[in-house]
Amino acid sequence: xxxxxxxxxxxxxxxxxxxxxxxxxxxxxxxxxxxxxxxxxxxxxxxxxxxxxxxxxxxxxxxxxxxxxxxxxxxxxxxxxxxxxxxxxxxxxxxxxxxxxxxxxxxxxxxxxxxxxxxxxxxxxxxxxxxxxxxxxxxxxxxxxxxxxxxxxxxxxxxxxxxxxxxxxxxxxxxxxxxxxxxxxxxxxxxxxxxxxxxxxxxxxxxxxxxxxxxxxxxxxxxxxxxxxxxxxxxxxxxxxxxxxxxxxxxxxxxxxxxxxxxxxxxxxxxxxxxxxxxxxxxxxxxxxxxxxxxxxxxxxxxxxxxxxxxxxxxxxxxxxxxxxxxxxxxxxxxxxxxxxxxxxxxxxxxxxx
Amino acid sequence: xxxxxxxxxxxxxxxxxxxxxxxxxxxxxxxxxxxxxxxxxxxxxxxxxxxxxxxxxxxxxxxxxxxxxxxxxxxxxxxxxxxxxxxxxxxxxxx
Amino acid sequence: xxxxxxxxxxxxxxxxxxxxxxxxxxxxxxxxxxxxxxxxxxxxxxxxxxxxxxxxxxxxxxxxxxxxxxxxxxxxxxxxxxxxxxxxxxxxxxxxxxxxxxxxxxxxxxxxxxxxxxxxxxxxxxxxxxxxxxxxxxxxxxxxxxxxxxxxxxxxxxxxxxxxxxxxxxxxxxxxxxxxxxxxxxxxxxxxxxxxxxxxxxxxxxxxxxxxxxxxxxxxxxxxxxxxxxxxxxxxxxxxxxxxxxxxxxxxxxxxxxxxxxxxxxxxxxxxxxxxxxxxxxxxxxxxxxxxxxxxxxxxxxxxxxxxxxxxxxxxxxxxxxxxxxxxxxxxxxxxxxxxxxxxxxxxxxxxxxxxxxxxxxxxxxx
Numbered sequence: 001x002x003x004x005x006x007x008x009x010x011x012x013x014x015x016x017x018x019x020x021x022x023x024x025x026x027x028x029x030x031x032x033x034x035x036x037x038x039x040x041x042x043x044x045x046x047x048x049x050x051x052x053x054x055x056x057x058x059x060x061x062x063x064x065x066x067x068x069x070x071x072x073x074x075x076x077x078x079x080x081x082x083x084x085x086x087x088x089x090x091x092x093x094x095x096x097x098x099x100x101x102x103x104x105x106x107x108x109x110x111x112x113x114x115x116x117x118x119x120x121x122x123x124x125x126x127x128x129x130x131x132x133x134x135x136x137x138x139x140x141x142x143x144x145x146x147x148x149x150x151x152x153x154x155x156x157x158x159x160x161x162x163x164x165x166x167x168x169x170x171x172x173x174x175x176x177x178x179x180x181x182x183x184x185x186x187x188x189x190x191x192x193x194x195x196x197x198x199x200x201x202x203x204x205x206x207x208x209x210x211x212x213x214x215x216x217x218x219x220x221x222x223x224x225x226x227x228x229x230x231x232x233x234x235x236x237x238x239x240x241x242x243x244x245x246x247x248x249x250x251x252x253x254x255x256x257x258x259x260x261x262x263x264x265x266x267x268x269x270x271x272x273x274x275x276x277x278x279x280x281x282x283x284x285x286x287x288x289x290x291x292x293x294x295x296x297x298x299x300x301x302x303x304x305x306x307x308x309x310x311x312x313x314x315x316x317x318x319x320x321x322x323x324x325x326x327x328x329x330x331x332x333x334x335x336x337x338x339x340x341x342x343x344x345x346x347x348x349x350x351x352x353x354x
Numbered sequence: 355x356x357x358x359x360x361x362x363x364x365x366x367x368x369x370x371x372x373x374x375x376x377x378x379x380x381x382x383x384x385x386x387x388x389x390x391x392x393x394x395x396x397x398x399x400x401x402x403x404x405x406x407x408x409x410x411x412x413x414x415x416x417x418x419x420x421x422x423x424x425x426x427x428x429x430x431x432x433x434x435x436x437x438x439x440x441x442x443x444x445x446x447x448x449x
Numbered sequence: 450x451x452x453x454x455x456x457x458x459x460x461x462x463x464x465x466x467x468x469x470x471x472x473x474x475x476x477x478x479x480x481x482x483x484x485x486x487x488x489x490x491x492x493x494x495x496x497x498x499x500x501x502x503x504x505x506x507x508x509x510x511x512x513x514x515x516x517x518x519x520x521x522x523x524x525x526x527x528x529x530x531x532x533x534x535x536x537x538x539x540x541x542x543x544x545x546x547x548x549x550x551x552x553x554x555x556x557x558x559x560x561x562x563x564x565x566x567x568x569x570x571x572x573x574x575x576x577x578x579x580x581x582x583x584x585x586x587x588x589x590x591x592x593x594x595x596x597x598x599x600x601x602x603x604x605x606x607x608x609x610x611x612x613x614x615x616x617x618x619x620x621x622x623x624x625x626x627x628x629x630x631x632x633x634x635x636x637x638x639x640x641x642x643x644x645x646x647x648x649x650x651x652x653x654x655x656x657x658x659x660x661x662x663x664x665x666x667x668x669x670x671x672x673x674x675x676x677x678x679x680x681x682x683x684x685x686x687x688x689x690x691x692x693x694x695x696x697x698x699x700x701x702x703x704x705x706x707x708x709x710x711x712x713x714x715x716x717x718x719x720x721x722x723x724x725x726x727x728x729x730x731x732x733x734x735x736x737x738x739x740x741x742x743x744x745x746x747x748x749x750x751x752x753x754x755x756x757x758x759x760x761x762x763x764x765x766x767x768x769x770x771x772x773x774x775x776x777x778x779x780x781x782x783x784x785x786x787x788x789x790x791x792x793x794x795x796x797x798x799x800x801x802x803x804x805x806x807x808x809x810x811x812x813x814x815x816x
Contacts, residue, residue, distance in 0.1 A: 023556040033787055205565045206405075207384040273380035273450055276359050277402075278565065279539075335459050336671060338494030343806050346786055348552075350539030351565050353357055353404055353592060354484050354511060356485050356591035356643030356669075360452035371601060380450040387568060390594055390707040399452055401646060401699055404538070405566025406595035408708060409646040409699050411452050416698035423461060423672065426468070 027347025029076075031241030031286070034347035055253060056176050057101040057236065060168065067168040069104030071095055075160045080123065082201035084194070084212030087160055088127035090288055092134035093217050094239070095164035100219040101235040101291070103174035103226070104166030109135065110144035112161040117152040127158070138217035140164070172226065178233040179254035183322040184300035186293045188221060188307055189214070189315030191243055192271035195285035195349065205278065205351060209270045216289030221313045225293065228306035234294035237287065241345050244283040246292055247330045248344040255327045260320035260342065262335050279352035284345040294322060358403040360411055363388070363396050377402055452698070456670030457493075465675040466498055472682055473502040478634045479681050480627070480770055482620060483589075483641035484511035484799065485669055491803045493671045503678060506634065506770035507800040509623055510641050512587045512616075513540045514768060514792040514799045515723045518756040520616045521546040526751035527583055527614065528559045533749075534577060536570040537585040539563045544795045547757045567599035567613075574603065574611040583745045586613040591643040593617055593734055594708040597715035600736075600743050614745040615736055618721060620644050621652045622732025626723075627769055628660045635770060637681040639667040639674070642696040647712075649704025653692040661690040668696040715740055724792060725765025762791035767800050774801040781805060 027034040044053070051059045058071035075091045085093075091111060099106040111131070115124065135142055144163075194213040199205060218237060225232055234254070238246040243265075251258045267275075267282050275282050289312060295303050300318055307313030330342040361377035366388060368374055377386040377400065384405065391400055391407045400407040481487055487507045490496040496505060509515050525546045528535035535551070542551045542563065555561040560580075564570050567584050574582035586596040596613065603611040620641060627635060640653065645666045653664045663684035667677030676695045684691060694700055712734070721733025736744050761779045766772040774780050774793070784790040786802055793799035 021553070021556075023553060025552045025556045027552060037787070204562065204569075206569055207382055207565070209382050269450070270381040273359075273382040276450065276453065277357075277379055277382060277384070279357050334492075334494035335457065336462055336494045336498060337459075338497040340492070340494060341806065343786075346543075348542075350542055350563060352540045353538045353588065354488070354513060354540055356483060356589065356641065358591070358643045358646070358669075360450065362451070371598075371605075387595070387598055389598065390705055390711065392707060401643070403591050403643060404595045405568050406598065408591060408594065408643065409705055412698050413452075416452060419697060420455060420461075423465070423676070426464070 025347070029240075030345065030347035030349070031239065031245050032284075032345035032347050035241070036344070054175070054177075055249070057098040058104065058166070060102050060175075066170070069099045069102045069166040069168055070164070071098035072161065072163040073098060075162065076156065077198060078156060079201050080127065080157050082198050082213055084197055085215035085288070086127050086130050087158060088131035089134045089215050091160040091162040092131050092138065092140070093215050093288060095162040096138045096140055096217045096219055097237045097291070099164050099166035100222040101174070101237055102168065103172035103222070103232065103235070104168045105223070106138060106140045106164055106166040106219050108143045108165045109140050110163040111142060112146040113148070114155050114159045114161070115147060115149050116155040116157050117149055119157055124158070134217065138219055172232070174232050174235050176234055176236065176250050176253035179250055179256050179258070179294045179322045180233060180296070181256055181322055181324040182297055183233055183294045184297045184318050185247075185258060185260070185320040185322065186295065186300060186303055186307070186316060187243070187266065187319050188218070188291045188293070188313045190266040190268045190271065191238070191287055191290060192275065192282040192285035193268055194288040195242070196271050196274045200274070207274065207277070209274060211268065211270050214287060214289035216312050218289065218291050218312065221291065221307055221310055224306045224310060224313070225303055228302050230295050230299045230303045230306065232293060232295055234292070236292045238290060238292060239288060240286045242282070242284040242286060243292065244281070244330065244342050244345050247342070250294065251330050252328045254322075257323045257326050257329050257331060258320060259323055259331045259333060259339070261333050264317060264319045266315055266317055279354070280349060281345075283342060284349060297321070356403055358401040358408060360399050361386070361402050363394055363398050363400060366396060377407070453670065456668070456672040458672060462495070462671045462675055465672065465679055469503070469675070469679050469682055470500050472679070472686060473500050474686060476502055476504070477682055477685055478504045478506060478636045479639060479678065480506045480508045480635040480637075481639040481667070481674075482508040482510040482624070483644065483669075484514070485643075486510070486639060486641065486667065486674060487800060487803055489669050489671070490674060495671050495674055499678065503682065507767070508627070508770060509723065509726065509768040510589065510620070511768075511793070511799050512589055512592070512618055513544055513795065514764065515618055515726070516541075516544070516587055516616045516792070517722045517724050518547060518758055519754050520614070522754045522756050523746070523751060524585055524614055525549055525551065525554055526754070527745060527749050528554045528561050529557070530749065531558075532581050534560045534562060534573060534580050534582045535585070536562050536564045536573060536582060538587065541585055541587065543789075544792050545789060547755070567596050568602065571599050571602050571606070571608070571611060574608050575606065578610060581610050581612070581748075583749075584611070584613050586615045586617065589618050589620060589641065589644050590648045590712070591641075591646070593712045593716060594647060594705075597711045600715050600740055601711070603743060604740070612743050612745040612748045613736070615716075615734065617716065617734035618723065619718065619732050619734065621656060622721075622729045623723065624656055626726065626729045626732070628656070628662065630769060630771070632771065635662070637663040637685055638665065639677040639681065640664050642666060642668040642673065642700060645696070645700045645704065647705050647708045649702050650692050650694060650700065651702055651704070657690050657692050663690050664692045666692070666694045666696050666700050668699065723768070725768050759790040764791035764793040764801070767793050774804040777801070
């Protein structure tokens, strides 16, 4: 394969039909390769810090007397309310989970509401009540908030930017770069429910399911793991981009290979059916109440038992292992035997006819 | 080029060109145009491509073929076991 | 899922593979026509389990890949119009035209919407009487009945704001072009099962006879694919060149008569340009004059279209099965799914994308 630039008399500047994007496209928000591109190539060169470069779900900060985790998140979802949750619940759970994924105990949240002119006030009240319930479930307190109203048409109903702070107990070292060859890869339950439930609720593809979003706080699940004495290496909640995106990020950060067993991956039959119909890969679909835990293989049984004690972890199963090579790659052992690559998803999840 | 998946007809309304119904794909349901499978009735399985039923599934045929395929494998194994007892025996060779 | 999962039974697949291994006694070069079959071979790992004697050549059964560049450029111009809601299957959104793709048109303000079914596009037209709704009607014969139905429905509903941009491809003409091409290596075909669900397989005997190639109607799941390969191998061993049905639960020889009637009501067969291959006679469907009102080409004057292909891209040779993606100098370097040079890398059905996604590098586990 030659790396020499091609000769192209017709277009001397760049032969590729689509050079660097001159505008942001929706795929840049998909949590896949385009999102990585946006962050790496546009933001990082001009707006970055050592901590931000570490790329974990939350920033881990040393105060001098202990460690803090600090996280921020923005939520855009349509429709605002869907089976199993709403944008408010996503905001609380999303931030709580970002903190929990670095081993922190979430304590305080902030929420900034950007409200579209014309949004029904009873809808807003329901969402606020849902956030309160989620906060109580997670044992966190909303301590800072802001509201702005944007002119009709400039914001799609409601957007919420949330932030959070948590305290990291000594002795915990949970980072994307911590996966070690020989580790077991566990997931806390079936994947893809949130993405499909929201897609169905959106109505554009006109299909119905009884699936509900799995949006839930995972901090209690994380505490259970530590209480059981599991030496947790990596935690990640596979949101947009799905399990495929999360594992690719971890494989790269840890410079290891992650090998999944196709038959071990738990998928709800309706997620499978919708994926077959629309041509999706369940590994690319977002989750909002699931975690991936990478632990020493000797701790795997204990970790699974601990997770299954809580309803949010009742479907916990092992799905793969960490190996040394090929570093940075995620592989799948297919049901038939051969292994293939699980790539970082591109961007937006698109149904296909082919 | 043809993502077509099997689903069970749950309900039917309209007729001829307007014939449509709700098809159940393992719990996921969608409205599907049934105008080109006029003989299909409720509980029949159809192959659906882009919201359109392109064919019925002949369940008896499907069942029969699977049986044949499963037994073909077994027959080969039996033959192989028998031939293996002969000198230079090999399970190679068509059935 | 019933009628799907049974055909992924790995024990049955391995048994059938054992049968193939027992029966191969020469080299076999088979073409699987349909992109969905390519995808399934690669995704399931089956492509690596076939004995070395069997070479799979990936066919041009990817409607996204073979849609002419001019059609895509026209689609982009129509989609950019403020009065238009441009609806399309998801596959087409990332296909690059000469300068842009539908995603970037949307980023600039074009109303581009993905639909699962053309009938959903008709509904969008009903719900938006003050906007023009255009549906990008691509596909092979499998999709033609649904696309035809959308036009019939629009006519019945008296919609004046629905039109279709048609780029339909038909398989038999393409098969002939592949067999006619100098240096053709293909000895047998796994015919596209869902195309045949609509069309039947009565069109194939003249091809089998003229070119002396076995044609096996094949499905998409691993058991179906292996059955197809086994049948083709047997025919070639026995010197036969027949049309055989290995997807009997879905396909019959006459096919779906109602669907065919619907298609011929709305469309007629004609020549068609295939991206990367060129013009093939009797290989495309075009709107009949009776439905000319629904033709987006006539309804929207978008001016001249100057389409410029990438000079590096060898998609044409890949689509005809003459080269493998790994033989392309740009594969994986300049040309990746993120910045594709040609349609075979964009479409998840395209051979290049399938190779990139699943085989870079290949790590085999004995199974």
